[in-house]
Amino acid sequence: MKGIVIFGAGGRAGRAVTAEALARGRTVTAVVRDPARYPDLGAEGVTVVQGDVLDAGTVARVAAGHAGAVHAVSPFSGPEDAVGSVDPRFFVRAADALLDGLGAAGVSRLVAVGLGANLLGADGRMVLDDPVAFPQPLRPFALAHTAGLHRLRERADGPVDWVMLTPAGFLEHGGPRTGRYRVGGERLPSVGGAGSNGRGEPWLSYADLAVAVVDEIETPARHRTRVSVFNVRGREEDDRQGHGVSGRRRGK
Numbered sequence: 001m002k003g004i005v006i007f008g009a010g011g012r013a014g015r016a017v018t019a020e021a022l023a024r025g026r027t028v029t030a031v032v033r034d035p036a037r038y039p040d041l042g043a044e045g046v047t048v049v050q051g052d053v054l055d056a057g058t059v060a061r062v063a064a065g066h067a068g069a070v071h072a073v074s075p076f077s078g079p080e081d082a083v084g085s086v087d088p089r090f091f092v093r094a095a096d097a098l099l100d101g102l103g104a105a106g107v108s109r110l111v112a113v114g115l116g117a118n119l120l121g122a123d124g125r126m127v128l129d130d131p132v133a134f135p136q137p138l139r140p141f142a143l144a145h146t147a148g149l150h151r152l153r154e155r156a157d158g159p160v161d162w163v164m165l166t167p168a169g170f171l172e173h174g175g176p177r178t179g180r181y182r183v184g185g186e187r188l189p190s191v192g193g194a195g196s197n198g199r200g201e202p203w204l205s206y207a208d209l210a211v212a213v214v215d216e217i218e219t220p221a222r223h224r225t226r227v228s229v230f231n232v233r234g235r236e237e238d239d240r241q242g243h244g245v246s247g248r249r250r251g252k
Helices: 012-023 056-063 090-105 136-154 206-218
Strands: 004-007 028-032 046-050 068-071 109-113 161-167 170-172 182-184 201-205 225-233
Touching: 004 012, 004 056, 012 028, 012 206, 028 056, 056 090, 068 090, 068 206, 090 109, 090 136, 109 206, 136 161, 136 225, 161 206, 170 206, 201 206, 206 225
Parallel strands: 004 028, 004 068, 028 046, 068 109, 109 161, 161 225, 170 201
Antiparallel strands: 182 225, 201 225
């Protein structure tokens, strides 16, 4: 069974995807900028390597022989970083390097982790364009992320079959792994029932985001597009359409 190469493996999403991949019997190549900063990443089945997601040659070298690649890179290591000073072309450059490098390596599947700020709200505007709903100091980062999505769409006819999975709603660190998720479109989900105790509130744990990511590598269902992924807090029903659920995975 071929492994998965994860760019940005030291972040929350990257760590969650690593755990999910290992639980399914996959090996992981964890790509980070400085392995010395992540001594805890090493584990059985994980190979930690230094790599630059902005360099197509590096991407080709570390990705060769893998079943698929995950893009979970952020140019910042934490909230204390100056997110307003982000290179506006960071995610564009990353998209180009990944598409070129994966193509050269013969790795045809890329799953990117998206940003909810560029989903559309009820008024048809992107969330990042609503000064009430979105913190304006984070706007440059959100715009840079959005530019990366545009670049993937511009290059949709290349050899790499990509999908971007965008968490819709609150993304919970340390939340439970339910093994299921819903798939939406370009808009924030309108789930209703949000009148009391948070019922009907869209959310997603990092663990279930990872389920969706590994699902899309193992059994690609969406191609050269961006979708939203979410669960609904407070609802018990298992709405199978659009879920990543199987008996094997739910038992973990």
